[in-house]
Amino acid sequence: MPSNKRWLLIWSVVMSIVLIASACGPQPPPPPADTPAPGETPAPPPEEPTPAPPPPTEIKNPDTFVSCTISEPDSMDPAYMYDNASYEIMFNVYEGLMFLNREKVTEFVPLLAEDLPEISEDGRTYTFKIRQGIKFHEGGDLTPSDFAYTFWRGMIQDRAGGPQWVVLEPLTGYYAINAIADEMGDEGACEFIKSTVVPDDENWTLTFHLPNPFGAFLDILTTGWSMALDKEWVIEMGGWDGDCANWRDWNDPEDVESELYTAMNGTGPFKFDHWTPGDEIVLVRNDDYWLTEPLWEGAPTGPAFFERAVWKYINEWGTRYAAFEAQDCDQMWVPRQYVSQADELVREQWDAVDMSDPSKMTILNENGIARSFVNLAQVNSADVFFNQSVNVEGGNAYLGSGEMDGNGIPPDFFSDEHVRKAFNYCFDFETFIEEAWLGEAIQRRGPIISGILGFNPDQEVFSYDLAKCEEEFQAAWDGELWDTGFFLVIVYNSGNDQRRTAAEIIEANVESINHNFSISVLDVPFATMLDEIVSARVPLFIIGWIEDYHHPHNWAHPYMHSSGTWSQFQTLPQEQYDRYDAKIAECLVLPFGPEAEACYFELQAMAVEDVIDIFMVQATGRQYYQDWVQGFYFNPRYPTQQWIYRFSKG
Structure with missing residues (x-):
């Protein structure tokens, strides 16, 4: 057994770290005294799947989608975020040039671009035509210059441990802005950055110039760090003004130092409403959402089904489970060791990426309230x-x-x-x-x-x-x-x-x-x-x-x-x-x-x-939803499966 001296040391260490954690980040709400125990193993399913019952007569919170999960975001700044919790919110607010084609991981569809890009024969130049008439949530007009500024701002920010190496590598051949500055000087590095992404507002084009072919470049353009920001709005918020003489002032900030730490302004189907640390993030519907043509057959168009999308941050499993059991959550995150307990609530279990093949469905519990998807390739x-x-x-x-x-x-x-x-x-x-x-x-x-x-x-x-x-x-x-x-x-x-x-x-x-x-x-x-x-x-x-x-x-x-x-x-x-x-x-x-x-x-x-x-x-992955949630399909390349725009209740 450890000596008394060591136990005193352990206690002092733990207390000091807890105090540090309390100062550095929001704390979760206290867990309840009692946590439900895991349930019994479910009975084996019948040989033939049973048809799904009609939807419930009363759907709770019909105009709101509630996700009960863990781990709050690190930041709301798309250039800064490099964690799944942040990306989950950004994915519903911001948009990029292209999007993945439903469940396909290597097929793309144009989003804020009118079409897929023209690519030069040497594979080093990509030119996009940008859609016209699209507005940001705060009222600004989307232009090619906004897109160019988005890439420039991200690359000069290049915070330690952040995502910008993903963009810098194909566009510059370097992994960090400081490596470029070491060779070209600060202003030279900035001008070089700007030469890699060139807007033409008159002709509504955006052109990328790569030093060498990069086979995964289109894939990179579907990531969060390629999603459009309103240049004028960011500058008004205190962001970089695009001047190559002063970019160092916005390089490698702490998370809270970013002007977009708790602010968002995208073109997507949802708008940022508020973030209450330790509790929730709420998005509200963009009633003026621009998308009128489906991205693929059967894809949604126009304003989202839900008026609000809510993320409740509940770290304690028993509390999260109780909220889902009470149908206060439409989706919940389930640690794998608690699957047997979660499955007690499941009626339909789908061993599939969507609900297109009824033979992939098994009835776990005739009186269940939920639907799960299992064996999802991660x-x-x-x-x-x-x-x-x-x-x-x-x-x-x-x-x-x-x-x-x-x-x-x-x-x-x-x-x-x-x-x-x-x-x-x-x-x-x-x-x-x-x-x-x-x-x-x-x-x-x-x-x-x-x-x-x-x-x-x-x-x-x-x-x-x-x-x-x-x-x-x-x-x-x-x-x-x-x-x-x-x-x-x-x-x-x-x-x-x-x-x-x-x-x-x-x-x-x-x-x-x-x-x-x-x-x-x-x-x-x-x-x-x-x-x-x-x-x-x-x-x-x-x-x-x-x-x-x-x-x-x-x-x-x-x-x-x-x-x-x-x-x-x-x-x-x-x-x-x-x-x-x-x-x-x-x-x-x-x-x-x-x-x-x-x-x-x-x-x-x-x-x-x-x-x-x-x-x-x-x-492999699992997803758990109330059985009134419609529209799920699985794409392993999505940073999160909670892209709320595709969902409805019914």
Whole structure:
């Protein structure tokens, strides 16, 4: 058992981090005293599906769609946001040049562009014709210059850990605005940025100039960082005025420093109404919505069905479940370990991407009130990341004492490969998949997911082995760690029970190896966790990745590159970054085929052999709705399935 001294240290660490979290982000409402227990296993379904009953005679809140979920947004600024919670709101307010064609992941339809672009023979120039007569919610007219400004503003903002590398790479050949400025100077970098996206308001065209062909560029233009902002409105809000002499004043802001942190003004079917931290975000219908022709056969047009769309942030599962059971929510987020309880409310379970094939439907409960969709192919992951040189500026409670003295860890604790191997061997992958995902996931085999070129099903990976875990810990830090012991804090975002389960598995198994090993698991608001990761203050963090575009580069880069979304905050040795950067660049220029596959196989092997992470799982997805909700279909490339415009009640 830990000494009294260590327990006092754990208590002080936890309390200090809780105080930090309270200051840095909104707190969820307190959970109720009682949480419903999981229900019994449902009876097997009949052989023939039963026809759906008529809709209920009384639909609750018929003019409002309510989503009950977890994790509030990081920001309302489209250039800043790089988290699913923020993207979910943006997806309903802002619009881009193109949209994905219903459930298809590689087919596009024009949205704010009149048609798909003209592409030059060399693949380096893309020209769009912009629709005329479209207005922003605040009354401004959409022009090609608004689109150009949107891209310029995003690229000069380029906040640490943000999304702009996705746009900068194809348009400039660089991953960061600072890298351009290092070569061209500040004004030169800005002028270069402007030369890559050129508006012509007279002819209503927008032209992109790429230094080299980039096969995934159209896919990138469907992402949130390509969605139009009203230039004049942003400037009125205090944003960058487009002057290349002063762009540094708007570069790499803190989230709350953005003029659009809590403000939105798009062209989409919903308008931003308010955000009450710790409670809800509310959007209201855009009654003047411009879309009159369906984007595909059967797609909606005109104003949305719902007058309001509401996101209720309820981190505690029992409270969220009770709200859905009372039909106060139209959709709820269900952690996989609570599926059996959620399924008690389900009448129709669809093993399909939509409701077009009745043979894919099973009746779970004749008296159920809900509809679920299962086995939905996902393009995301969940992993554990090691930080090999933790930032301790101003003190860092996650490290305890900050020394190798049994009451903490030094900042470079995870630079020892034996420590990283030990944590991998101590992670029970099978238990995690069964308990947290009910078996509806596979163990990862490196950065690149299954279902995309570069995934190697034969890549050797770690497996749960406490004997090897003990062996690696005994070898770590030349044997000093085994005798001295350690203490550290693992952080996960509040309400994410899968990540909590992963942290608790690590805690239990590592502590079982040696009574001198102590780990504390702490939940904090999602925005707080992101800030701590970006500041490189967290020694070990559990987080996921949802692909920005469907290409192995969008997996290798964020996990391994020196400017990668997560890897840059793992502070790996420079020699390691150099090796990864060179191989990533080599793979990117290869045409899809055996040569590119072999190159990405090498990257997968490098990541596993260097033990940069615990590559946990790639899971299938589930969605739960009240059975009066109509219009669902599944597109794994959507940043969220809650694109409310497609839904109705009836």
